[in-house]
Amino acid sequence: MAFVQSTLSVPTSQLQISQNVFNSTRNVVKCLPVQNPTKSFWIDSPDANPLAKEGSTGLLPTAADICIIGSGITGVSVAYHLATRFMGKEPLKIILLEARDFCSGATGRNGGHLTPNVFFDFCNYKARYGQQEALKALELENHTAMGILEFISSQNIAGAVDLVAGGHLTAFVTNDEFLRAKEDYDAVKAAGIDLSNVEWLSKEDMLSIYGVSFPGARYGGHNLWPLKLVTHLYNFAKSNLSLSLHTSTPVNTVERNSETTNSHRWKLHTPRGPISCSYVVHATNAYASHLIPHLRGSVGIVPTRGQVVAVRASTSLDKLSGRPSWDANDGFEYWFPRPVASSLEHPLYILGGGREAESHFAHGEIDDSKSNKEVAQVLREFLPGLFPGKFERGTEPEMEWTGIMGFTQSRDPFVGPVGGYDASNTKHSNFDGQFVAAGYSGHGMPRAFACAEVIASMIFAEFHGTIWNAPKWLPHHFLTSSLADQPDA
Helix, strand or coil: CCCCCCCCCCCCCCHHHHHHHHHCCCCCCCCCCCCCCCCCHHHHCCCCCCCCCCCCCCCCCCECCEEEECCCHHHHHHHHHHHHHHCCCCCCEEEEECCCCCCCCHHHHCCCEECCCCCCCHHHHHHHHCHHHHHHHHHHHHHHHHHHHHHHHHHCCCCCCCCECCCEEEECCCHHHHHHHHHHHHHHHHCCCCCCCCEEECHHHHHHHHCCCCCEEEECCEECCHHHHHHHHHHHHHHHCEEEEECCCCCCEEEECCCCCCCCCEEEEECCEEEEECEEEECCHHHHHHCCHHHECCCCEEEEEEEEEEEECCCCHHHHCCCCEEEECCCCEEEEECCCCCCCCCCEEEEECCHHHCCCCCECCCCCCCCCHHHHHHHHHHHHHHCCCCCCCCCCCCEEEEEEEEECCCCCCEEEECCEECCCCCEECCCCCEEEEECCCCCCCCCHHHHHHHHHHHHHHHHHCCCCCCCCCCCHHHEHHHHHHCCCC
């Protein structure tokens, strides 16, 4: 049988170039999400977002114990974890605020993957932070995936959230990428981690099985409908807490409460009126610096626009060798097929990436009402080039959208009290009772749920006047309090 060699529509070996561009990114003007974003498959499919306009009209509550800003995977997961801790204990009033529609930020615009890292970049982490920290970075992602899967199982909602256990494939499009992955794999094995679920596939194997002429690695992974997962997490939290959601309610400022008769520390100002509260959780990812000025610019969190298309294969799923999710080119591109009723059906693929086509890798881009023409072109050419004969060239996507991610210099999130050090080693105080979990750098689904658990546990400990103890799976370098000790990226 004759095979056609794969071709790539995107430049390769861009990781260090991207890092250099990020480091030179100037301060981005503080901003809220734009009000006319592109239409996302996850959000704008029929009946996908029943909570879209929840709490957007009527009277706004004037006080709460905790205000959570942001209704994506992080903000709603904080509410979920608070529910699991406070359930049946003290009455607690929580308000969840969203500038636009429910879950309309990055979570409602991402690639739909739930694949924890198994070994990639381990040597880099080990060199920067030590072996134990590198292992914890892997453990946190496993903890996230297991926690989400356990929730889905306990609620019997696998079908409702389109959960697919199709595994994951990484295609190595350069020899350097392959050799780094092998080095990481060997280092993780040497550290005592069981990697028996990882299968290395030669170029010939990949060509024979998948029609892709690059070597690869196959391991466990899932994909799902992120917005539907977040909706179920919210409904669980609301059924176990005094929780209210208010969409179309951006927070313009957070100020210390000057009212002497008010026991709440903070006052949040919104166009619909002020809200007083004792705790504030910043779960706004790319937009965190709007309310936390010291997280602005490359020392903090840089908004970065991602672009995604939904494109139909020109052949049936059985000829595409199953339902794994994929990534390639150092993770710049990522894709998976949506579930189909029959293996003879032509599946719809969700493909994201193409930032390499922009000279600045979309760093500093804050507007998800727009898309980039160069990125659009390479995305249209990517799957037809990689899978010759299985995607028709020139076919327009069924949908195309953008979303704003939050990138950090280390590519790891900031988790913990807002007071502390920023990435330039400057200490910031006077934020007592405010917490942040943001800056996932395009890798939020396998990390946000666990980072939200950390924030909920910190609030729970402070609420009860007890000492907070870090979970064993939490990398110390994620914590805002540790930033002064971190090496440069």
